[in-house]
Amino acid sequence: xxxxxxxxxxxxxxxxxxxxxxxxxxxxRNNKDKIRKAFNLAYEAHKGQKRRSGEPYILHPxxxxxxVSEEMGLGTVSICASxxxxxxxxxxxxxxxxxxxxxxxIASIINGLTKIPELFDHKSSLQAENFRKxxxxxxxxxxxxxxxxxxxxxxxxTLGSMPPHKILKISGxxxxxxxxxxxxxxxxxxKTELExxxxxxxxxxxxxxxxKQIQLNKAKRINEISKFSxxxxxxxxxxxxxxxxxxxxxxIYSIWNKMQSKKISFEEVYDLLAIRIVFESEEGIPxxxxxxxxxxxxxxxxxxxxxxxxxxxxxxxxxxxxALHCTVMGPQGKWAEIQIRSERMDxxxxxxxxxxxxxxxxxxxxxxxxxxxxxxIKELLEDSSSDAIEFLDDFKLNLFSxxxxxxxxxxxxxxxxxxxxxxxxxxxxxxxxxxxxxxxxVNRKLVPFSYKLRSSDQVEIITSDKSKPKQEWLxxxxxxxxxSNITKSLKSEISNRxxxxxxxxxxxxxxxxVKPSSRVFKKLLPAYEVSSKDQLYSMIGSGIIKLNDLKxxxxxxxxxxxxxxxxxxxxxxxxxVQEKTNNKxxxxxxxxxxxxxxxxxxxxxxxxxxxxIPGDNVxxxxxxSGSIIIHKSDCNEAVKLMSQHGDxxxxxxxxxxxxxxxxxxxTLVGIDKIGMIRDITEVISKQLSVNIRTLNLEVHDEIFExxxxxxxxxxxxxNNLILNLSKIKGIDNVNRAEITTP
Ligand code: MN
Numbered sequence: 001x002x003x004x005x006x007x008x009x010x011x012x013x014x015x016x017x018x019x020x021x022x023x024x025x026x027x028x029r030n031n032k033d034k035i036r037k038a039f040n041l042a043y044e045a046h047k048g049q050k051r052r053s054g055e056p057y058i059l060h061p062x063x064x065x066x067x068v069s070e071e072m073g074l075g076t077v078s079i080c081a082s083x084x085x086x087x088x089x090x091x092x093x094x095x096x097x098x099x100x101x102x103x104x105x106i107a108s109i110i111n112g113l114t115k116i117p118e119l120f121d122h123k124s125s126l127q128a129e130n131f132r133k134x135x136x137x138x139x140x141x142x143x144x145x146x147x148x149x150x151x152x153x154x155x156x157x158t159l160g161s162m163p164p165h166k167i168l169k170i171s172g173x174x175x176x177x178x179x180x181x182x183x184x185x186x187x188x189x190x191k192t193e194l195e196x197x198x199x200x201x202x203x204x205x206x207x208x209x210x211x212k213q214i215q216l217n218k219a220k221r222i223n224e225i226s227k228f229s230x231x232x233x234x235x236x237x238x239x240x241x242x243x244x245x246x247x248x249x250x251x252i253y254s255i256w257n258k259m260q261s262k263k264i265s266f267e268e269v270y271d272l273l274a275i276r277i278v279f280e281s282e283e284g285i286p287x288x289x290x291x292x293x294x295x296x297x298x299x300x301x302x303x304x305x306x307x308x309x310x311x312x313x314x315x316x317x318x319x320x321x322x323a324l325h326c327t328v329m330g331p332q333g334k335w336a337e338i339q340i341r342s343e344r345m346d347x348x349x350x351x352x353x354x355x356x357x358x359x360x361x362x363x364x365x366x367x368x369x370x371x372x373x374x375x376x377i378k379e380l381l382e383d384s385s386s387d388a389i390e391f392l393d394d395f396k397l398n399l400f401s402x403x404x405x406x407x408x409x410x411x412x413x414x415x416x417x418x419x420x421x422x423x424x425x426x427x428x429x430x431x432x433x434x435x436x437x438x439x440x441x442v443n444r445k446l447v448p449f450s451y452k453l454r455s456s457d458q459v460e461i462i463t464s465d466k467s468k469p470k471q472e473w474l475x476x477x478x479x480x481x482x483x484s485n486i487t488k489s490l491k492s493e494i495s496n497r498x499x500x501x502x503x504x505x506x507x508x509x510x511x512x513x514v515k516p517s518s519r520v521f522k523k524l525l526p527a528y529e530v531s532s533k534d535q536l537y538s539m540i541g542s543g544i545i546k547l548n549d550l551k552x553x554x555x556x557x558x559x560x561x562x563x564x565x566x567x568x569x570x571x572x573x574x575x576x577v578q579e580k581t582n583n584k585x586x587x588x589x590x591x592x593x594x595x596x597x598x599x600x601x602x603x604x605x606x607x608x609x610x611x612x613i614p615g616d617n618v619x620x621x622x623x624x625s626g627s628i629i630i631h632k633s634d635c636n637e638a639v640k641l642m643s644q645h646g647d648x649x650x651x652x653x654x655x656x657x658x659x660x661x662x663x664x665x666x667t668l669v670g671i672d673k674i675g676m677i678r679d680i681t682e683v684i685s686k687q688l689s690v691n692i693r694t695l696n697l698e699v700h701d702e703i704f705e706x707x708x709x710x711x712x713x714x715x716x717x718x719n720n721l722i723l724n725l726s727k728i729k730g731i732d733n734v735n736r737a738e739i740t741t742p
Pocket of ligand 1: 060085151
């Protein structure tokens with residue numbers, strides 16, 4: 001064991017004292033003692049170890065603990081875990097020692113942190129793989145991720161002493177994985193620092209150049225900002241507001257990023273003025289109102305650019321960010337971006353999580369977006385039935401994809417990951433809404449479950465107590481929450497069905513005084529064409545196998561029952577849908593009076609382009625042979641004839657329409673459900689004097705579209721039928737359609 005030099009000892013003491021002096025959330029002596037104890041153990045464990053820079057290793061855990069405490073605002077457990085975070089991995093101390101000294105929760109955080117490899121392999125695909133593992137440890141405690149983030153931040157701050165190939169790997173991983181993570185968690189300052197550090201190590205030349213240019217432009221910029229701000233300051237002062245106005249610093253990375261993505265020069269990026277106003281909130285007035293008041297004062301002076309207004313006050317960003325952003329036309333026609341924030345919002349923007357906790361303690365009430373997000377993660381993780389690895393794959397997607405905003409029917413805004421479907425949305429509202437969904441409307445139109453939501457869609461979920469998730473739903477969802485809920489429900493549904501089927505079978509067997517022995521199953525399985533007991537139970541439980549013929553099955557070797565089954569369940573429906581051929585057209589009957597005094601008894605026929613039926617407005621067209629063809633008056637063909645051969649048109653109207661049937665077509669759109677065909681055919685056949693000729697049905701993604709050709713006597717019959725059909729539950733739309741001749 002090597003001896004620690006006097007100099008190093010002083011350095012360590014100084015850093016650890018700074019940690020203790022700046023504790024924000026730790027107040028009790030007991031907790032401070034705990035932190036000292038953690039430090040002492042870490043100190044002993046890392047004794048003699050040095051970082052690459054030559055510093056004693058213990059300075060690293062202390063620095064991580066300070067980030068966790070001072071920059072993230074976490075408490076005792078996290079600080080202790082940070083101090084101990086490399087002990088198990090890098091020293092001879094093991095988890096048992098940690099657990100016996102500090103308890104389960106600290107030990108489980110350390111365990112999580114130890115599982116995350118420090119360095120990623122050179123193959124880029126492994127980055128994602130390892131990141132997934134890192135998220136896996138989230139399941140123990142979200143603090144694992146926060147400490148890992150702090151660990152990374154300190155490593156980035158001290159990256160210079162690493163060998164070059166490691167520098168590139170670590171900074172690459174930082175920009176792809178850790179900076180977005182920090183952003184998502186609302187740690188704006190940490191995110192910005194990670195981005196800048198990463199750029200500094202990956203593109204050092206560019207970084208230095210931008211840094212230099214910022215320096216060169218500094219004086220000019222300050223001048224511009226004060227010129228722009230002066231009138232605003234005057235106005236804000238006269239209103240008695242307490243505030244701070246400043247030019248918003250742009251990070252080197254964000255300038256570089258804009259130069260890259262917009263292909264513009266430094267000057268063009270930097271030219272845009274960016275101002276931030278942070279005000280001291282006045283008690284009794286909602287902060288939202290105060291933001292808009294300031295906005296109004298500014299736009300009294302400068303003209304706003306309407307499409308650049310961003311209201312993160314009414315609806316905070318998913319990571320909790322709140323502010324009002326606008327762009328106005330400054331003097332000399334220069335655009336200026338202005339951010340308006342209260343002090344509270346400003347702190348949230350800079351510190352994220354830490355500030356949220358602080359303000360929650362002060363009793364600001366309502367759950368913040370960030371807490372909702374963390375709650376959401378926890379909900380999923382606590383659901384032990386969801387496959388952790390599968391879930392985390394989805395979770396990673398959620399983490400990096402941006403979100404879109406959609407509306408509920410009542411106008412509430414919900415944020416949902418990009419590419420989410422209406423079914424995802426249903427689960428997003430509540431797992432029960434998802435489980436009971438039978439359909440969805442987007443912008444008041446029925447859509448399939450697979451419909452991908454677009455920003456500002458208005459979404460309504462239609463539910464039914466009888467509905468249950470189906471296997472194919474898994475194809476329609478993208479969010480982890482929806483997937484795990486559907487899987488869970490399917491699993492319990494299957495086991496319920498098996499349970500139910502088992503009960504039914506045993507009861508039925510009992511009636512015949514038969515015990516459910518393997519000998520019996522040898523008869524039952526082939527008879528019902530199933531391969532296992534569970535399958536048999538499940539099919540009995542769901543009512544597919546009816547057991548009406550159980551006695552026969554038990555009594556003798558039976559042939560395949562499958563054929564009989566099909567006959568049984570569909571025989572009845574088939575006869576209902578069958579074509580009725582007893583209603584034939586007979587044009588000879590005098591049901592039409594065409595008001596042509598010259599030719600009262602002329603022959604006529606019905607045009608097959610529009611198939612008019614009694615009740616329709618009609619006109620007649622006299623062809624060369626003198627017979628009259630009856631069209632609907634709004635029929636395209638008739639309109640054409642009227643314009644070309646006006647002299648051959650005769651007016652006509654229906655006189656009697658009691659006896660005959662006419663072919664008409666209606667289309668139905670609705671949500672597919674069991675028994676839908678039965679419901680439709682029942683309504684149609686119940687109505688006197690209406691008969692079905694054909695019924696075509698198409699189902700896709702739970703939406704069915706049907707086309708029914710029917711014989712009706714007149715439009716009154718038809719309208720009546722349409723009315724009755726539209727009353728069927730699940731039917732969304734019933735319309736009369738044109739019959740196009742083949
Ligand atoms: Mn570390």
